[in-house]
Amino acid sequence: MQLGDYGTDVKNMQARLAKLNYLSSANATGYFGEITEDAVKAFQKRAGLSADGKVGGVTLTMMNSSSAKKAASAPSTKKETKTSGKSSSGSSSSGSSGSSSGSVSDKSGVEKLIALAESKIGSKYVRGAKGPNSFDCSGFVYWCLKNSGVSTSYMTSIMWRSTSRFSRFTDMGSIQRGDILVFSGESDSAGHVGIYLGGGKMVDASSSEGQVRLSSSVLNSGGYWSRHFICAYHVF
Known part of the structure; x- marks a missing residue:
């Protein structure tokens, strides 16, 4: 430490x-x-x-x-x-919206969150699982936040749509590295959450692929993700 x-x-x-x-x-x-x-x-x-x-x-x-x-x-x-x-020894990157204006400690928190998320790529998808070796989408986000030092309770993807715990916004142009992304599903009772890496990429636990994966082209206008985007949260 x-x-x-x-x-x-x-x-x-x-x-x-x-x-x-x-x-x-x-x-x-x-x-x-x-x-x-x-x-x-x-x-x-x-x-x-x-x-x-x-x-x-x-x-x-x-x-x-x-x-x-x-x-x-x-x-x-x-x-x-x-x-x-x-200054910490960790590096930091910005999302497509430009450089973050956060403090050094904020940036190190983002990088720790990202490192944890990337370390779980390939882990098995299990509905209701919250880690450390298997996850569903909300369990994955919860595990990564908790283990990067963020104090938060578990929330389902539906609960993520309206929580006041973090800074909520709906402009996709404001998304930054380390933000939590919230999407709707094919029905009102379904939803999805993931962690944004920057460069249009997201790490999320996918039920269709059966594992934690790296998703690309998340911010593409007119694409699946942009059509289902609800909101995002700045955690750090």
């Missing part, structure tokens, strides 16, 4: 740092920012480790040890912000 990372593992690590008095519990958010990095370095110095601010196996083992040393002073009460932080 290092600067810019998201997720449950980060949050658990932060909770441990808070218990050891290196980090304010208010900063145990699941986002690894500069304040968390400073807290990790402080722990590493006190534990006699190389203070690089990264949490690898040795640091994590010592941190979770019953003999882990507590901080000598109270932690900073400064609140972690996603916009303050060093």
